[in-house]
Amino acid sequence: MKLEELSAVELGRRIAARELSSREVTLYFLDRANRLDGELNAFIHIDSEEGLRLAESADNAISHGDVASPLAGVPVAIKDVLCTSSMPTTCGSKMLEHYQPPYTATAVKNLTRAGLVPIGKTNMDEFAMGGSTETSHFGLTRNPWAKDRTPGGSSGGAAASLAAGMVPLSIGSDTGGSVRQPAAFCGVCGIKPTYGRISRHGLVAFASSLDQVGPLAHYVEDVAAILQLLSGHDNRDSTSLKQPVPRFTAELNKSLKGIRVGVIHEHLEHEALDSEVRAAVLDGQRVLEDLGATLVDVTLPHTKYSVPTYYLVAPSEASGNLSRYDGVHFGFRSRVSAALESPLDAMIARSRSLGFGAEVRRRVMLGTFALSAGYYDAYYKKALQVRRLIANDYRAAFERVDVLLGPVTPRPAFQLGENTDDPVRMYLEDLFTVGANLAGIPAMSIPAGFTAGGLPLALHLEGPAFGESRLLNVAYQLQQAKFFNAKLAPV
Amino acid sequence: MTAIPYTTVIGLEVHVQLKTKSKLFCGCSTEFGAPPNTQVCPVCTGQPGALPVMNQRAIELALLTGMALNCRIDEVTKWDRKNYFYPDLPKGYQISQFDQPICGAGYLEFPDPDQPEKLMRVRLTRAHLEEDAGKSMHDEAAGKADSRIDLNRTGTPLLEIVSEPDLRSAQAAKAYLTELRLLLTFLGVSDCNMQEGSLRADANVNLHIEQDGRSIATPIVEIKNLNSFRAVERAISYESQRQYDLWKATGQELGRAPKQTRGWDDTAGVTQPQREKEESSDYRYFPDPDLVPIRITAAQLSAAEKALGELPSAARQRLETTHELKAYDADVIVSQGKGMVVYFDKAIEAGAPARRVSSWLQQDVLRTLNEKNLTIEKFPVTAKQLAELLIAIEAGKLDNSRAKTVFAFWLEHPKADLAMAMNELGIETVDDGVLETLCRELLEEHPQIVEQVKAGNLKGLGSLIGAAKKKNPNADPKQVRDLCQKLIMSN
Ligand SMILES: [Zn+2]
Numbered sequence: 001m002k003l004e005e006l007s008a009v010e011l012g013r014r015i016a017a018r019e020l021s022s023r024e025v026t027l028y029f030l031d032r033a034n035r036l037d038g039e040l041n042a043f044i045h046i047d048s049e050e051g052l053r054l055a056e057s058a059d060n061a062i063s064h065g066d067v068a069s070p071l072a073g074v075p076v077a078i079k080d081v082l083c084t085s086s087m088p089t090t091c092g093s094k095m096l097e098h099y100q101p102p103y104t105a106t107a108v109k110n111l112t113r114a115g116l117v118p119i120g121k122t123n124m125d126e127f128a129m130g131g132s133t134e135t136s137h138f139g140l141t142r143n144p145w146a147k148d149r150t151p152g153g154s155s156g157g158a159a160a161s162l163a164a165g166m167v168p169l170s171i172g173s174d175t176g177g178s179v180r181q182p183a184a185f186c187g188v189c190g191i192k193p194t195y196g197r198i199s200r201h202g203l204v205a206f207a208s209s210l211d212q213v214g215p216l217a218h219y220v221e222d223v224a225a226i227l228q229l230l231s232g233h234d235n236r237d238s239t240s241l242k243q244p245v246p247r248f249t250a251e252l253n254k255s256l257k258g259i260r261v262g263v264i265h266e267h268l269e270h271e272a273l274d275s276e277v278r279a280a281v282l283d284g285q286r287v288l289e290d291l292g293a294t295l296v297d298v299t300l301p302h303t304k305y306s307v308p309t310y311y312l313v314a315p316s317e318a319s320g321n322l323s324r325y326d327g328v329h330f331g332f333r334s335r336v337s338a339a340l341e342s343p344l345d346a347m348i349a350r351s352r353s354l355g356f357g358a359e360v361r362r363r364v365m366l367g368t369f370a371l372s373a374g375y376y377d378a379y380y381k382k383a384l385q386v387r388r389l390i391a392n393d394y395r396a397a398f399e400r401v402d403v404l405l406g407p408v409t410p411r412p413a414f415q416l417g418e419n420t421d422d423p424v425r426m427y428l429e430d431l432f433t434v435g436a437n438l439a440g441i442p443a444m445s446i447p448a449g450f451t452a453g454g455l456p457l458a459l460h461l462e463g464p465a466f467g468e469s470r471l472l473n474v475a476y477q478l479q480q481a482k483f484f485n486a487k488l489a490p491v
Numbered sequence: 492m493t494a495i496p497y498t499t500v501i502g503l504e505v506h507v508q509l510k511t512k513s514k515l516f517c518g519c520s521t522e523f524g525a526p527p528n529t530q531v532c533p534v535c536t537g538q539p540g541a542l543p544v545m546n547q548r549a550i551e552l553a554l555l556t557g558m559a560l561n562c563r564i565d566e567v568t569k570w571d572r573k574n575y576f577y578p579d580l581p582k583g584y585q586i587s588q589f590d591q592p593i594c595g596a597g598y599l600e601f602p603d604p605d606q607p608e609k610l611m612r613v614r615l616t617r618a619h620l621e622e623d624a625g626k627s628m629h630d631e632a633a634g635k636a637d638s639r640i641d642l643n644r645t646g647t648p649l650l651e652i653v654s655e656p657d658l659r660s661a662q663a664a665k666a667y668l669t670e671l672r673l674l675l676t677f678l679g680v681s682d683c684n685m686q687e688g689s690l691r692a693d694a695n696v697n698l699h700i701e702q703d704g705r706s707i708a709t710p711i712v713e714i715k716n717l718n719s720f721r722a723v724e725r726a727i728s729y730e731s732q733r734q735y736d737l738w739k740a741t742g743q744e745l746g747r748a749p750k751q752t753r754g755w756d757d758t759a760g761v762t763q764p765q766r767e768k769e770e771s772s773d774y775r776y777f778p779d780p781d782l783v784p785i786r787i788t789a790a791q792l793s794a795a796e797k798a799l800g801e802l803p804s805a806a807r808q809r810l811e812t813t814h815e816l817k818a819y820d821a822d823v824i825v826s827q828g829k830g831m832v833v834y835f836d837k838a839i840e841a842g843a844p845a846r847r848v849s850s851w852l853q854q855d856v857l858r859t860l861n862e863k864n865l866t867i868e869k870f871p872v873t874a875k876q877l878a879e880l881l882i883a884i885e886a887g888k889l890d891n892s893r894a895k896t897v898f899a900f901w902l903e904h905p906k907a908d909l910a911m912a913m914n915e916l917g918i919e920t921v922d923d924g925v926l927e928t929l930c931r932e933l934l935e936e937h938p939q940i941v942e943q944v945k946a947g948n949l950k951g952l953g954s955l956i957g958a959a960k961k962k963n964p965n966a967d968p969k970q971v972r973d974l975c976q977k978l979i980m981s982n
Pocket of ligand 1: 518535
C-alpha cells in the first residue's frame with residue numbers, strides 16, 4: 001500500500017481503527033525519508049529511534065482505547081527552528097550546530113500530546129533568513145519537482161519532505177512567507193495563521209513581531225486538523241491570543257455562495273508577475289465564481305512599501321534576537337589569543353563572524369544600522385508607521401470582502417544559485433507574502449496546477465485576523481472543485 | 492591663592508531590587524545566596540526560543556513606589572530592549588523601559604540634614620522597571636584568568652529611581668538615600684540591603700564654580716561601585732575636591748569633555764576612571780516585540796493607593812502633632828522603620844505617656860537592639876509590657892533605675908509580667924511611713940549634711956540618696972531627696 005498517497009486524516013483514522021499501526025506507518029515514512037534524503041537533503045536530522053518510541057507509545061495508548069486526536073500516531077516533520085529536548089535544534093546554522101535545547105516548544109508539545117510522531121527536523125535557511133533554503137549550514141535542499149530548482153524557503157525542507165512523500169505532515173514557520181512560498185514552489189498547502197494563534201514559545205526567534213508557526217500538508221482538511229492541535233493560548237508567550245479557537249474543520253464544507261472575494265489590483269497587475277502564475281490566479285477566480293462567489297476589485301495602495309518595510313522591521317528585531325549568540329552562553333565559540341588587548345570583545349566578534357553565514361550577518365548589520373542613534377527615526381520608526389498603513393489597507397479591504405485571492409510568488413520555483421549574488425532580487429520574491437506578516441493576518445498557499453514546464457503553481461488566500469476558518473473553507477472548496485495536484489513529486 | 496566658591500551638584504540613580512518571590516519575566520526564585528546557577532531556567536538564561544512573561548507583582552510594587560514618590564503614572568507603559576554585549580547578559584540585551592517608564596516625574600521630601608525642622612525636596616526624573624544582569628566572577632588566582640558567570644540574579648526585578656541634580660552636598664545625598672531606603676522599607680517593596688545588592692546607587696557629580704560673576708560647570712562624572720551610604724558620602728566629597736583641583740589645573744568645562752565613569756575605591760578612598768562598557772554607549776533601544784504594552788487600570792491604581800499605608804513623612808508629622816514629640820525625637824523613631832512606629836503606637840495605645848515611650852525607645856530599646864543585633868519585630872519585650880512599666884514609673888510605683896532592672900530582667904525572661912518581675916527582683920513600692928522613718932534615720936546619721944543644706948548648699952542631698960539605697964534599694968531617689976529637704980527645712 002502506498003501510504004504516502006493517503007491524507008493524514010485518513011492515516012489517523014486507520015490508525016485509530018487499528019487497521020494500521022502507528023509503528024508500521026512511522027517505519028514506512030522513516031524508510032522513505034532515509035531513502036530519499038540523500039538526494040533532496042530535506043532533513044537536518046532524522047530520529048528513527050525517537051520516532052519509533054513515540055509510535056509505539058501511540059499504539060499502546062490506542063490499544064487502551066485512548067485516541068488522543070484524529071491525527072494520533074501520524075508522523076510529522078518539524079522545521080529545525082522549533083526547540084525539541086529530544087533532538088538537536090540547529091536553525092540551519094553553524095552557530096547552533098551542537099545545540100541541544102533544555103526544553104520543547106509548545107507547538108511541538110501540543111503535537112506530541114495529541115499523539116503525533118515527530119520523526120525529524122527539516123532543513124531551512126539559516127535562522128529562517130532566506131527564501132531558497134540555500135543558506136543552511138547543512139547544505140541546500142532540492143525541489144522534488146525539479147532538482148535543479150529551489151524548494152523555496154525558509155521552510156524549504158518542510159515543503160520538500162512533504163512533496164516527496166517523506167512525511168504526511170510538516171511544521172514550518174513563516175516570518176515573511178517562509179511557509180507559503182515553499183508550499184507554492186513544492187505544490188503543497190501551507191498556512192500562516194493569525195499572529196498569536198500558535199504559541200511562539202520555543203520557536204527560535206528571527207523577527208518576533210512577524211514570526212508564526214504554520215503547518216504544511218497535501219490536503220486542506222489535513223491543514224485544518226493539525227492547525228486545530230497547534231492553536232491555543234499559551235501563558236508562556238505574552239503575544240499569544242486569548243481568543244477561543246474555532247473548530248477549523250467544521251466549516252470546510254460550507255457553501256461559498258455569496259462570499260465576496262477580493263482581487264488585489266497591486267498584486268495581479270504587478271509587472272514582475274509571471275504570465276503562467278497570473279493565469280492560475282485568473283483560473284482560480286473563475287472557479288470561485290462558479291462556486292457562487294462574487295469578485296470585488298480591491299486596492300492595497302501601500303503594497304510597494306511592504307518589502308522595504310519588512311526588510312527594516314525584520315532585521316531590526318533580528319539584530320536583537322541574535323545578540324544572544326555571542327560565544328559565551330551557547331553556540332559556536334571561536335578561540336582567541338588571551339594576549340589580545342580585549343580578548344572578550346575579540347572572542348564575541350570572531351564567534352559571530354565565523355558562526356553566522358553571510359545572509360545572517362547582512363541582516364544583523366542592516367538591523368543594527370537601522371536601530372542606531374541618529375537613524376532610528378528615519379528607518380525603524382518610519383517602518384513601524386508604514387507597517388500601520390499597510391495593516392490599515394488590509395482592514396479597509398476586509399470591510400468590503402471576505403477573502404483576498406492572489407499569487408503567492410511572482411514566479412514559480414527559480415533555479416538554485418540564481419539569486420545568490422543578488423540579495424535585493426531575492427528579497428523582492430517576498431513581494432506578495434510579507435503583507436500578511438506585517439498586518440498579522442492569516443494567509444494560505446494552495447496548489448493550483450502546473451506550468452507548461454511542470455513546476456507547481458499556487459494561489460494565495462488572505463483573510464482578516466482570526467479568519468482561518470473562512471480561509472480553510474475557501475481553500476477546501478477550491479481544492480475539491482479543481483486544484484488538486486498530482487500530490488507527489490516524481491521521486 | 493584664595494579658594495573660589497563652588498557648589499557641588501549631585502543627581503543619584505538608585506537601583507532597588509523589588510521584593511517579588513519570582514523573577515521579572517520567569518518563575519525562578521529571587522532568593523539571595525543560593526549556589527551559582529541553581530535559580531535559572533530557559534527564559535532567564537536566554538535560551539533560543541524562550542519568551543519573557545511579565546511578573547504582575549513587580550508592576551504592583553512599582554506602582555506603589557511611584558505613588559509614594561509622588562510620580563506621574565501614565566495609563567500605558569511599555570518594555571524596550573537595551574542592546575549591549577556583556578558576558579553576564581545572556582540575551583545580549585536587557586529588557587528595560589526607555590521612553591514610557593512606569594513612573595514619571597515625582598519628588599521626595601525629607602528633613603534637611605542641616606535644619607531638621609525644614610523639609611528638603613528632591614525632584615525625581617522617573618522610575619522604571621528593568622531586569623538585573625548576572626554576576627561575573629573573575630578567578631585570577633595563579634594567573635589563570637578564569638571567568639565564571641552566575642545567572643541566579645539574572646532577571647531579578649529592579650526599579651531604577653533617577654533623581655534630578657537637586658542635591659548640593661555629600662550629606663544631602665546621604666540624607667536622600669536614607670529617606671529613600673526608609674520609604675521603600677516602609678512600603679515593603681524592597682529589603683534595600685546594600686551588602687546583598689538589593690539597593691545600589693550611582694552618583695552623577697559636577698561643580699558649579701562662581702568666578703568673575705559667571706557660573707562655570709565642570710564635566711559630569713558618574714561614580715559607580717558605591718557599596719554603602721558612607722561610601723556615597725565619602726566618594727562625593729572626594730570627587731568634588733578632585734574636580735575642583737582638576738578645574739584649577741586645566742580649566743576644563745562641561746561640554747568640552749565627555750561624561751566620564753569613575754569607580755569608587757573604598758580602601759584607597761579615591762575614584763578611578765573605569766573602562767567604558769560601550770564606547771559610544773548607543774544601546775539601540777527599541778520596543779520589545781515579545782511583550783505587550785501594559786495598561787495601568789484605575790483598579791490597580793486604587794489598590795496601590797489603599798496599600799500605601801502611612802509613609803515616613805506622615806508618621807513624623809503625626810508623632811509631632813498628636814503626640815507632641817520634638818521634631819528630632821519623632822525623626823529618630825520614624826527613621827528606625829515602620830516596625831518602630833508600630834511599636835510606639837502600641838505602647839501609646841496601652842496607655843503609656845508619649846514622651847516617656849519616646850525616650851525609652853531612643854535609649855534602652857535602641858541600645859539593646861544594637862547590642863543584640865535584633866529587629867524591633869523580634870524584640871523580646873512587647874510594647875504592652877513596656878507600657879505597663881512606664882505607667883508604673885509615671886505613678887511613682889518604681890523609679891527609673893529600678894525600671895531599668897525590670898527591663899533587663901524581661902530581656903532574659905520575656906514571659907514574666909510586671910508583678911512577677913518586681914517580685915522576682917524584690918522590688919516593691921515603699922509606703923510613705925517607711926520612707927519617713929528612713930529619712931529621719933539618714934538625717935540623724937549625717938548631721939553635717941543637714942547643716943550644709945540649712946546653709947543653702949543642696950549638693951549634699953545627693954549623697955543621702957546613695958545611703959538611702961543601701962538601706963532600702965526600693966527607695967525612690969526623688970522621693971528621698973524631696974522628703975529629706977522638707978524635713979531639714981521644717982526643723
Ligand atoms: Zn528563570
